[in-house]
Amino acid sequence: MENLPATSPPPSNGIIHSHHHHLEHVPQTHGHHHEIIPSSSLLIVVIPIIIVILLLAILLLTLMLRRLQLSRDTTTTSTTVATNGGCLRGSGLSGTPQPKLRGAQQVQVQVFSLKEVETATNKFSEANIIGNGASGAVYRGVLRDGTAAAIKMFRSHGRYGERAFRLEVDLLSRLRSPYISELLGYCADQHHRLLVFEYMPNGSLHSHLRRTQSPLNWAIRLKIALDSARALEYLHEHTTPAVIHRNLKSTNILLDHNFRPKLSGFGLAKIGSDKLNGLISTRVLGTTGYLAPEYASTGKLTTKSDVYSYGVILLELLTGRVPFDTTRPPGEHVLVSWALPRLTNRDKVMEMIDPALDGQYSKKDLIQVAAITAMCVQPEADYRPLITDVVQSLMPLVKKNPVAASSNSLRFGHSPSPRA
Numbered sequence: 001m002e003n004l005p006a007t008s009p010p011p012s013n014g015i016i017h018s019h020h021h022h023l024e025h026v027p028q029t030h031g032h033h034h035e036i037i038p039s040s041s042l043l044i045v046v047i048p049i050i051i052v053i054l055l056l057a058i059l060l061l062t063l064m065l066r067r068l069q070l071s072r073d074t075t076t077t078s079t080t081v082a083t084n085g086g087c088l089r090g091s092g093l094s095g096t097p098q099p100k101l102r103g104a105q106q107v108q109v110q111v112f113s114l115k116e117v118e119t120a121t122n123k124f125s126e127a128n129i130i131g132n133g134a135s136g137a138v139y140r141g142v143l144r145d146g147t148a149a150a151i152k153m154f155r156s157h158g159r160y161g162e163r164a165f166r167l168e169v170d171l172l173s174r175l176r177s178p179y180i181s182e183l184l185g186y187c188a189d190q191h192h193r194l195l196v197f198e199y200m201p202n203g204s205l206h207s208h209l210r211r212t213q214s215p216l217n218w219a220i221r222l223k224i225a226l227d228s229a230r231a232l233e234y235l236h237e238h239t240t241p242a243v244i245h246r247n248l249k250s251t252n253i254l255l256d257h258n259f260r261p262k263l264s265g266f267g268l269a270k271i272g273s274d275k276l277n278g279l280i281s282t283r284v285l286g287t288t289g290y291l292a293p294e295y296a297s298t299g300k301l302t303t304k305s306d307v308y309s310y311g312v313i314l315l316e317l318l319t320g321r322v323p324f325d326t327t328r329p330p331g332e333h334v335l336v337s338w339a340l341p342r343l344t345n346r347d348k349v350m351e352m353i354d355p356a357l358d359g360q361y362s363k364k365d366l367i368q369v370a371a372i373t374a375m376c377v378q379p380e381a382d383y384r385p386l387i388t389d390v391v392q393s394l395m396p397l398v399k400k401n402p403v404a405a406s407s408n409s410l411r412f413g414h415s416p417s418p419r420a
């Protein structure tokens with residue numbers, strides 16, 4: 001009241017008396033305020049308040065728009081893959097946490113024009129097709145500098161295909177490990193989406209386990225098991241934040257000229273900040289027979305979901321069977337359900353072993369691998385081991401069963417590993 005301008009009319013009696021007759025005079029006093037504060041003074045107070053509110057609203061809106069933009073970028077993944085032969089520089093999963101190899105720098109991948117890829121694959125000749133995955137055909141090609149390559153062509157790049165393509169480019173240009181398939185480059189020319197990988201002359205583990213001719217021997221199976229676990233260890237433990245592969249299967253384990261495995265197929269990978277508590281996916285993606293039960297039923301994805309899928313690969317190595325096979329007798333369709341009770345039974349474990357191994361393995365080692373496998377395919381995620389524990393358990397077994405130097409002796413028909 002003291003601050004009222006001099007032009008303000010003097011307070012009325014109603015105000016003076018209000019101390020004594022408060023209740024009776026309240027309405028009167030109230031009405032008086034409108035008269036004693038001039039509109040110019042009101043404006044001085046109200047305008048700054050309105051300006052502050054407006055500024056706050058603009059700030060809030062900007063923040064909300066930014067958040068929306070980030071979440072959109074997360075679902076479509078990177079927007080930095082250059083199209084029309086542009087170059088991938090400083091590619092990043094915009095809006096998503098960017099996994100980095102601790103202490104390592106990003107590796108540049110080459111950008112190929114459609115013409116270059118066409119030349120490399122003899123115009124995508126059918127004769128050059130070496131595989132067919134869910135996202136499209138894979139061609140063998142020879143690059144301009146003479147390097148052999150496997151070129152994966154995305155069939156259509158709808159929302160899902162585009163995400164998978166960008167994710168593979170973004171992740172594989174960051175992740176470098178001797179256990180992970182190397183991305184040489186990519187082509188994103190108009191509607192074409194192609195990934196150019198180092199060529200793995202021995203194809204996939206899946207194809208080798210299906211072969212009846214010269215099957216993989218015990219020592220090489222153990223080495224494949226160990227190096228595949230190391231690939232996963234790299235993703236789960238040596239990458240920050242952890243990467244969950246989400247599509248671990250024997251077609252994604254590729255073998256080099258020495259049958260050393262490299263992990264591929266990163267189109268469904270998830271970069272998780274909380275690897276053990278997990279991420280809840282609204283869409284369950286992956287491959288039947290390899291999906292961890294808790295992920296299949298609730299969408300809860302953790303590094304332990306990968307450990308389960310890895311356990312299924314161990315089962316394939318032990319039994320030579322596929323994870324889901326309706327041609328088998330009833331009760332044997334689902335590999336895990338059939339194998340789980342046998343894995344922990346010392347007498348029955350021998351019954352489930354791949355007949356192609358022809359008894360050329362140590363029973364003691366087999367029991368140990370079976371025990372590791374049983375833990376990995378535990379229905380309860382918490383009881384599954386960390387992949388690092390698997391690596392540690394397999395290391396002494398691989399040391400005991402060294403792989404012969406020549407690739408010719410990696411399979412039977414040459415020099416099988418000795419019976420223990």
Ligand SMILES: Nc1ncnc2c1ncn2[C@@H]1O[C@H](COP(=O)(O)OP(=O)(O)OP(=O)(O)O)[C@@H](O)[C@H]1O
Nearest residue numbers: 131132133134135138150197198199200204251265
């Ligand atoms: N770098 C490579 N070298 C040699 N062969 C490869 C290479 N990449 C893929 N292939 C062959 O092509 C097949 C299909 O590969 P792709 O990556 O499409 O795998 P997929 O797991 O079957 O499919 P998706 O990952 O789309 O689910 C592989 O199983 C393998 O036989």
